[in-house]
Amino acid sequence: NAGVTQTPKFQVLKTGQSMTLQCAQDMNHNSMYWYRQDPGMGLRLIYYSASEGTTDKGEVPNGYNVSRLNKREFSLRLESAAPSQTSVYFCASSEPTTPGELFFGEGSRLTVL
């Protein structure tokens, strides 16, 4: 049982390049999330998807887009990467029966030069 799987684990981009972070969960959860983690700032919500077919902005959505491909998969796209997007990105999932309990992937470390 893999839980939440993120790819890639590491990525280096040049300013202006685009890329997509992939996330898949095998727990049949309805809700999925993308967070970014920066030193001294904790985890900040970028986008979330309460259920398949819906997505909503979180606290820091600028520069990102998301796609809830199906119930299992939730991708995060950077259309034109900027150095300010250098961060560790975490995907998470949850189920309404366990409110506030997020299951996280191991993270994707992105560096934008």
Place this chain on the structure above:
Amino acid sequence: QQQVKQSPQSLIVQKGGISIINCAYENTAFDYFPWYQQFPGKGPALLIAIRPDVSEKKEGRFTISFNKSAKQFSLHIMDSQPGDSATYFCAASTGGYQKVTFGTGTKLQVIP
């Protein structure tokens, strides 16, 4: 606007001591207060959680104390061990879509 404020930013405790991490929140609509533990290179994992209708919850060496009137809650780690060395995040959420708001994290180091 930081809705959940966490302190201290870092903490060094001797083995066997008590580690205390404090958090304060502003939004009175929050109704669930989890704590997450994160080891280097890993994602955060739920450690313990509390609802505002109780003042304390204990699971093994980990205890959450909750003060609803002061809008504060804290994590106490009794008999701290080197294996407890990690970053701890307090968090708060409301019902509905379960958006979880995190504190800024506390890096705990337990020294032998």
